[in-house]
Amino acid sequence: xxxxxxxxxxxxxxxxxxxLNSLSVQISYFTEYINNHENYELIExxxxxGITGTSTRKRDGFNxxxxxxxxxxxxxxxTKEVSRFARNTVDTxxxxxxxxxxxxxxxxxxxxxxxxxKDGELRLTIMSSIAQEESRKISExxxxxxxxxxxxxxxxxxxxxxxxxxxxxxxxxxxxxxEIVKDIFHMYLYDGKGSTAIAKELDERGIPTxxxxxxxxxxxxxxxNNEKYAGDLTQWKVFKPNVLAEKTxxxxxxxxxxxxxxxxxxxxxIVSREVFDAVQxxxxxxxxxxxxxxxxxxxxxxxxxxxxxxxxxxFTMNSSSKNPNISLRCRxxxxxxxxxxxxxxxxxxxxxxxxxxxxxxxxxxxNILGQIxxxxxxxxxxxxxxxxxxxxxxxxxxxxPLKEEIAKLENKKHKAIDLMLDDLISKDDLKKQTEIYDxxxxxxxxxIVRNQDIAARHNTQMAEIKKTVExxxxxxxxxxxxxxxxxxxxxxxxVPDYGMLNVFLxxxxxxxxxxxxxxxxxxxxxYDIIIDSCEIIS
Numbered sequence: 001x002x003x004x005x006x007x008x009x010x011x012x013x014x015x016x017x018x019x020l021n022s023l024s025v026q027i028s029y030f031t032e033y034i035n036n037h038e039n040y041e042l043i044e045x046x047x048x049x050g051i052t053g054t055s056t057r058k059r060d061g062f063n064x065x066x067x068x069x070x071x072x073x074x075x076x077x078x079t080k081e082v083s084r085f086a087r088n089t090v091d092t093x094x095x096x097x098x099x100x101x102x103x104x105x106x107x108x109x110x111x112x113x114x115x116x117x118k119d120g121e122l123r124l125t126i127m128s129s130i131a132q133e134e135s136r137k138i139s140e141x142x143x144x145x146x147x148x149x150x151x152x153x154x155x156x157x158x159x160x161x162x163x164x165x166x167x168x169x170x171x172x173x174x175x176x177x178x179e180i181v182k183d184i185f186h187m188y189l190y191d192g193k194g195s196t197a198i199a200k201e202l203d204e205r206g207i208p209t210x211x212x213x214x215x216x217x218x219x220x221x222x223x224x225n226n227e228k229y230a231g232d233l234t235q236w237k238v239f240k241p242n243v244l245a246e247k248t249x250x251x252x253x254x255x256x257x258x259x260x261x262x263x264x265x266x267x268x269x270i271v272s273r274e275v276f277d278a279v280q281x282x283x284x285x286x287x288x289x290x291x292x293x294x295x296x297x298x299x300x301x302x303x304x305x306x307x308x309x310x311x312x313x314x315f316t317m318n319s320s321s322k323n324p325n326i327s328l329r330c331r332x333x334x335x336x337x338x339x340x341x342x343x344x345x346x347x348x349x350x351x352x353x354x355x356x357x358x359x360x361x362x363x364x365x366x367n368i369l370g371q372i373x374x375x376x377x378x379x380x381x382x383x384x385x386x387x388x389x390x391x392x393x394x395x396x397x398x399x400x401p402l403k404e405e406i407a408k409l410e411n412k413k414h415k416a417i418d419l420m421l422d423d424l425i426s427k428d429d430l431k432k433q434t435e436i437y438d439x440x441x442x443x444x445x446x447x448i449v450r451n452q453d454i455a456a457r458h459n460t461q462m463a464e465i466k467k468t469v470e471x472x473x474x475x476x477x478x479x480x481x482x483x484x485x486x487x488x489x490x491x492x493x494x495v496p497d498y499g500m501l502n503v504f505l506x507x508x509x510x511x512x513x514x515x516x517x518x519x520x521x522x523x524x525x526x527y528d529i530i531i532d533s534c535e536i537i538s
Contacts, residue, residue, distance in 0.1 A: 002016075003041040005075040006034050009065055010047040011084050023049055030078060043074055066095065069104050081110040162210055162223060163270050169329040171228065171267040178270045180207055184223055185271045189279050190484050194286075195220040207380065215431075227262070230268030230276035234262040274506075278488040281506050301483040302328060302361060309496035311351040318355060329355040330495075354498040357518070361493065364501050364514045365486045371512070371534045401446045406444050409437045502537065511537045 008030035012023045027045045031494045034042040046065040068074055077099070078394040079085045085092060085108065096106050105116035163181040164171045180202070187193045187201070199215035207218055227234050269276075285304050306315035306328055313332035336349040343349050413434055420430040494502040513535045519528040 004039055005043050005073065006037075006040045006078060007065055007068070007074045007076070008034065008045045008078045009062060009085065010045065010080065011059070011062070012049055019213060026080060029180045034078070038241070040076075043068070066098075069102060071097060073364065075104060077104065077106045079106065079108055082108050082113070118512065124246060160210060161226065161228060164267075171233070173268055173270065181223060181229055181270045184220055185229070185275055185279055188220075188224055188273060189282060189488060195224070224279055227266075227276070229270045230273045232262055232264050235265035274488060277506055281491060301487040302358065302490075305487070305490050306356070306361075306493045306495060307499075308332065308351060308353050309494045309502070310353050315356065315495065326358040327355045328358065328361075347423055353495060355503070356495060360516060360518065360529055362483065362486065363531060364512075364516065364534075365489070367514070367531045367534055368503060368505075368512050402444050402448050406441050409441050409444075413437050497525045504538065 008027075010023055010026040010030065027047060030045050031042065034040045044065075046061040048059045049060040049464070056472040059343050065074070066076070069077075082092065085095075085106070099106060100115060105114060109116045160166065163174055163177040165174055166172075184198055184202075188195070193201070195217035198220045199217050202215045202220075207215070209215055223229065302315075303317070304314070308315060311330065311332045313330050315328040316331050316334065318327050318329045318334070330351045330353040332349060332351040333353055336343075336351075338350060338352040340348060340350040340352075414423065415431050416430050416437075419425045420427060425433075489505050491504045491506045493504070496502060499516055501516070502511050503514060504511040513533075515532040515534075517530045517532055519530070521527045
């Protein structure tokens with residue numbers, strides 16, 4: 001008597017020890033089960049370990065089994081349940097139909113489904129849909145757990161970054177690497193070097209990357225852009241849009257199901273927040289210069305910081321051997337003169353803006369730091385009042401009832417399936433009822449997301465206000481006349497007219513309107529600068 005050539009398929013979705021033990025039990029069970037049937041001939045027990053069931057693309061054991069089926073080595077396949085075969089409904093049906101065309105049946109033992117039966121495919125469709133939905137729920141539960149752990153500051157998915165090592169879910173500084181990170185930030189911000197130049201210098205110093213490779217500009221930029229060096233932790237930077245997706249996407253923070261999760265002051269920083277924020281502003285400035293077709297230069301502490309309020313052109317350095325002091329002048333005036341006129345291309349050119357001596361800007365910066373120290377109590381009071389105002393209008397939104405309603409609807413969907421299996425309702429009735437449930441679930445889900453977005457937006461506003469208060473406190477302690485410090489603080493200076501400067505600092509949501517007077521000696525230039533007023537502007 002010809003025996004039926006039988007194979008079995010097993011799968012576990014993680015490589016944890018308890019799951020692998022489960023796999024060995026399954027293999028032993030199927031081996032014994034098939035060998036104990038007189039009509040069965042065991043071909044092989046195929047298996048995959050540590051592989052998700054939502055796609056069959058990377059499941060080597062499964063794919064090898066299908067290949068053996070196509071080569072006539074197998075007549076029947078046994079598997080534990082639909083969810084072990086595949087949690088993707090489309091894959092499940094495609095493969096079982098493909099096997100049916102080869103006269104190969106699949107028996108899902110725990111589900112009581114044999115694809116050789118007349119109603120096998122119908123029952124399989126229902127059960128595979130349930131398995132796929134269960135996979136989605138598991139994914140949501142895993143995401144929820146990951147999200148809670150991320151919000152609690154547990155470091156996930158980060159094995160090692162330059163300057164830090166991860167120990168028990170926490171970031172700890174690697175001292176010798178941290179010094180290199182500090183050098184990189186210093187060279188970029190204060191020495192004015194580009195990422196490629198920094199990489200070249202690190203290679204010349206014989207400093208390897210983590211993977212013992214040569215440095216590149218991209219390596220340097222990744223370090224400069226990584227918030228971890230300022231003590232913050234942002235996670236969920238890549239995500240999958242749904243449980244069936246195989247490709248990951250960069251998270252820009254606009255996906256409510258996978259929000260970027262940032263924990264401020266999470267660990268010991270390597271560089272100060274002021275330096276980190278200044279580097280981000282400098283990167284934006286250099287990027288703007290590149291897009292404008294201009295070349296970055298950092299030979300001077302005010303490079304790229306000053307703009308003419310009359311015409312919008314930048315101020316550029318103007319110096320000569322006769323005058324050792326540096327002044328800045330409007331590029332429009334330097335190129336086209338002080339008289340406004342129309343060029344051949346129709347552009348209005350020329351500007352009558354006056355030059356500004358570097359010492360005036362330095363005096364303005366010193367005065368602003370002094371003003372911040374005097375105004376700090378008033379500013380802090382305003383900030384605190386604004387925080388309290390936000391807290392009054394912010395209401396904690398409890399989405400638990402909405403989630404419970406969704407769970408009830410999911411339960412009704414499963415009951416409807418049971419009714420159809422018992423021939424109490426038709427397949428069309430099931431479809432209509434399921435659509436009603438799905439539409440209501442979608443509406444409730446949108447409401448949950450909307451409520452969570454409102455809370456997130458309020459939390460962000462509160463965080464920004466607190467950040468400004470903290471920054472103002474640190475600025476009030478800065479009474480240095482160090483021009484490198486001034487450069488790190490400066491965001492932009494607008495020159496509206498002679499004797500006026502509008503100064504804007506990084507991390508401060510308002511500016512300072514400076515009015516000044518200069519006392520000038522014949523042939524000696526400025527000998528005194530008087531700051532007449534310093535007022536806050538929006």
